[in-house]
């Protein structure tokens with residue numbers, strides 16, 4: 001069981017990053033082998049809408065995207081962590097998501113069957129916002145659902161935390177840390193996945 005955690009926050013030891021680390025610790029405690037990736041260590045530019053992927057399912061932009069995509073498709077479980085920026089995922093996360101257009105094209109235009117779809121692959125989302133707003137979680141849900149659909153990976157859980165703003169402030173939020181650990185350990189399990197993602201919303 002390989003669990004990949006992708007931290008998309010530009011902030012080192014940011015709140016979503018710290019929750020991701022707890023979730024990975026939970027997954028490890030459940031026996032998984034875990035890998036942590038900091039998106040800022042990779043160069044992933046935006047989709048340039050050249051539509052080259054519509055003919056071959058491949059992204060022609062030359063950067064680190066292919067390296068990351070390989071890790072994502074190899075993983076049995078994915079934990080995607082993002083801060084909330086202007087009611088949505090951060091720009092770094094959005095670049096990665098938009099580059100998933102090649103997967104969307106392979107699936108919906110070229111009608112290719114993804115080999116990864118045949119495996120039991122599952123994903124969860126961690127998102128942290130500074131203000132008190134539950135509405136912003138709706139846009140995260142929609143974006144991530146569409147992305148996970150292109151990835152052919154099951155969407156099993158969300159950990160959403162609002163009213164946590166300063167760097168590292170999440171360390172003073174024991175229930176969020178506890179939930180991250182619990183959800184990470186649950187994600188590494190092989191029991192039947194939920195029909196709808198489990199939602200944990202804390203403030």
Ligand SMILES: Cc1cc2nc3c(=O)[nH]c(=O)nc-3n(C[C@H](O)[C@H](O)[C@H](O)COP(=O)(O)O)c2cc1C
Pocket residue numbers: 009010011013014015016017082083084085086087088128129130131132133136162163164165166167168
């Ligand atoms: C560019 C920018 C936009 C932001 N937009 C929002 C927002 O729309 N809603 C919100 O609750 N917090 C917003 N915040 C605050 C962050 O979500 C908050 O500081 C969060 O803890 C950052 O997570 P991180 O430490 O994982 O990066 C914004 C912060 C920045 C820098």
